[in-house]
Amino acid sequence: MTTDWTPAALSRDIPAASAAPGQLGETDLAIWRSASGRIAAWSDRCPHRGMRLSHGFVRGERLSCIYHGWGYGEGGQCVRIPAHPELTPPEAIKVPVFAAAEASGVVWVADGTPAGAPPEFPGFEGFRSLRIHAPATVLARAFGGAGHVIEGTLGPCAVVALIQPLPGNVSALHLLAPEGAGPATLDALSLAAEALRRTAEAQAEQAEEETA
Structure with a gap:
């Protein structure tokens, strides 16, 4: 087992276009899958008001907070603020992102850059x-x-x-x-x-x- 990867969920429990809570040590995570099937693990707090992003909703390749609908895309960057649709959100509005990968039907997460791929269990x-x-x-x-x-x-x-x-x-x-x-x-x-x-x-x- 690669020491910097932690099993956090099963792939089958995170279907496309859904989010669920997870954990990495003391850190609360929002583990979510985009409509195209991409898995991600982010800090489970919206930078706006601290609402849990694991309670949010997925549209396409974006995870949005259920409270005020702020949407976050690639790399955790805020890409949409519904109350100000013409505004390009500042780059500083960003959700902390963790490494996430899948192997043998398991969602693995890590803090930082893992040394290699997560472990596989053939069969x-x-x-x-x-x-x-x-x-x-x-x-x-x-x-x-x-x-x-x-x-x-x-x-x-x-x-x-x-x-x-x-x-x-x-x-x-x-x-x-x-x-x-x-x-x-x-x-x-x-x-x-x-x-x-x-x-x-x-x-x-x-x-x-x-x-x-």
Whole structure:
């Protein structure tokens, strides 16, 4: 796993012309896909009034704030202010932009310029993301592994588990399933993922009680 890339979402959860919230460390992100399919990760704050851009709307290659409709295009640059349609917005009005790329059905984000492409997992594709109220170390231990990338078995099949640490002793689990897995296998895998969530959260709760 390239250390400067962080798994932040699954490609299937960000369809064309949509936006969703994401996270990179302590930074809130708006992860969005243009109508043409281009993926992007920006700071989740409109420079105008601070409204979350992940609540906004996508038109073509532009992400617009839902509050006053300010539109942002290539590189996060403001390109339209509806209240002043004849105005060319100043270059200073710009949303901070983060690196974003897709591989194996995962949206990867990074702060700065990554050293290379995000990792690929041949034969696997993004299946499901879960938010789990347990630290990343506890979640990995509940899975039976260590680190933020675990290749193993969960329920009925082999999986790749990408564990994303989040603020507040919370983690995101991005699961990759075998390509072409059938509905019955995926249903069983989903149940196994829910069981893993319960196990990790119970272990985290127990650890908190022991240290209280």
